[in-house]
Amino acid sequence: MRLFFLTTLLLCCKFGLSQQSEKYIPREAVTVFTINNENLFQKISVDELITYDFMEEINQELFDGSTNGKTLKDAGIDFQQKLNIFYGKDNQFEVSGFSFGIKDTTDLFSVFDDFEFISMLNGAKVYGSFFNKLIIKDKDALLIRVDPIMTYVDKITDSIWYAQGNENPFIQYFDDNGNILDEKVYDENEETTNDFIPDASDDPNVKNYYELRDSIESVIQKNLQSMVLDEIYNQNISLSSTDKHFAEQITHDSEGIFYMDNSRNIDKANGLWYFETILPTLYNDIREIYDGNIILGDMTLLDNSIEFDITALYGEKLGSIYKEMTDSKFDKRVLSYIPEESTGYFTYNINLRSAYEKAFEVIMPILEDEKNAQISMNVLTIQLLNEFVNKDALFDTYKGSLFGSFNGIKKVKTKKIEFFYDEETFDYAERITEAIEEMPIFTIGFSTKRPDIPEKILKHISRLTSQLKNEGGFWCFQNAILDAAPLYMVNTNGLFIFSNDAEFANNYTKGYGSKAISPKKAKAIKKSGFMYANFDLKETINRLPPDFFPARQNEFIQSLKGKTGVIELVSNDTDTKRTKLKVNYSYASGDNSAKHLLDLINALYVVYK
């Protein structure tokens, strides 16, 4: 009996201590990362921590010299509680910050040394700095930043500005017909001056447009901040109390926890904003499809590896589409086209036909109900295409199964202009010679039941341009890649494959044979569900030339640079409610696993924020 009480007491202490600060995460948070690893916190320095992207929103407070040489341990933070990093955005404001437990308030303020006490809030002490608020209640702290979205501030500013009888503040940028002036015309037009905007110094009681906007932004920020804090501290409304999935997820003991509500992820749903404004009912219906689309993840530290279990939850409608989509049979033929030397490869195997039929069934009734001429015309077009288009031919040509491999950096032949000199006169002239440039080698292919259709397309294009030629076993499109290197297309064995690898086109159009991936790796792919990916970080991410990728992808690549190990992504079950994915990151023994965990959290943050 004593043992029972002792165990109960210990469990109470455990949960009592480990689930405190997360209840202060605002309900507006869309993405939450929770780190729950005592050792990790004790080892990492504050200076190191604030270099991560997930700290960027709040690091102004910390990156001021007060953290030099200090670890989180020195910062008075309680490691028995979780550190929760959150970010959210709606159409009025952005909220970011983190919540954590406090062990020693004096130590805490040696790091958060710019904060000054402001007020009390239902027993909580509110401290403020230039950017952020720090709220401490008992031994739990919330560092939060609330920023109004500028489009929202502009909207209110405009309404007040015009209500006061003012003219368009940007009128000088328009011509008499209301068209935006060309920059040169604007610069050349002496009449387009800013003189009509009253200067504050002329009449301190009259604000110009920008001063008005600054005032409004300041007031909105204050109000929104008060609103958010009031909900958390007076009304006990937080993400934990409003989202049962988050509330359940946050109880997990895994070293890292991830939560993202895709249905509220405004940035990812930017495409729907048009509908929100123009067709609000359609917007609501479309959003309904995404309701309940929440991604939950657990990161667990194992010996020399990190396991990341991801569950994507959906509502019934989206789930029904995904279920049909992932109900597909793996095409084994792709295995012979992934070389063993490949340092990164993926397979993606979906049933596009079934997904199309289901999406048609789910989405069309929503569109049909919309009383809008443009939507009605689109519905009619879609209905007619659905009737007239040969769907068998379409979905037999592209069934939805893809594979790809990164085969390292190879030198590819290009042409260059070279200057050659007459050694007697030093006159020079140009000549075309072969150049060698380094290029990442990719192969991407898809399964097809109708190889005749892509062949037909290529034949017709080759009549239009001399750049495209049938070279026997493959098609070659000269200068297709970055206007310099050729792209090879292989239509064989029920697969249509694109590659910039001349060696593949010349020697392996029938497959890599014994040089294809090993049976063990092939088995892992076949066992996986609709998706599988395997990347050797050192050989793939580290070797990708940053110049070849746009800023966003580059940010992600940079966040993983310098890492070693293998990342394997395996998809498990998919039903109408969820899809489960598992990512395993294995690395050499002796590496700092906690650091790896933070690096991975950071990479995820970069992707999902």
Added chain:
Amino acid sequence: MNYMRKISCLFILLSSILFTSCIEIIDDILIHDDGSGVFKYTVNLSSSKVKINSILALDSLKGKRVPELSEIKEKIYLFKKSLSNQKGISNVLIEENYTDFIFKFSCNFSSPGVLQTGIENSISEISENQVFLDPKYKWIQWDGNVLSRTIPDITSDKLKTLDSKDDELLKLGTYTAISRFDRKIEKFDNPNAKLSKSLTATMLKVDTYSLKENENLIDNRIFLSKIKN
């Protein structure tokens, strides 16, 4: 700030990628006895066109905005227009090859001093930010009998900013300085320079990596024979 740096501005805004790609530069000047002459400057990036095309497809690189091709073309047009209006400069030609990324600039000048001033003024005119000129800096000096050429700051400044991972590319890049005259060359003090068979021209060719290591490599003083009356 010297005027060779501004030449690079002219040729690109591509300056941020100039030395991270394999580059060939030919700097060819002809000086007649009366000081007038022809200046030709060629930038050949054709062996890095894959890289340049990929960079131009990006919005930004290393935190700096990558200019649109149209902006580059406009800058070149403005430079040409401005230089054509400079006193003592004539016949300004700029050939732009955006397929192979080769840019050839040439102009006639009435004296080397006029050439330097003209280019400086034109660069200042088209620069968005104010350009502070160093009036003491002379890339090329000519007294009627001796021509002194030194390293353009573009080379030394830009090279200094590169990290060692660009070294392999730099080893493939070349900088060729050619000086031509109407009369014979008596002597020159850079032992790496070559003299033409007619004895009226010198050529100095170095790789850009060596130039990074030793910025005095292309310094040269060329002494000409006396003009026969």
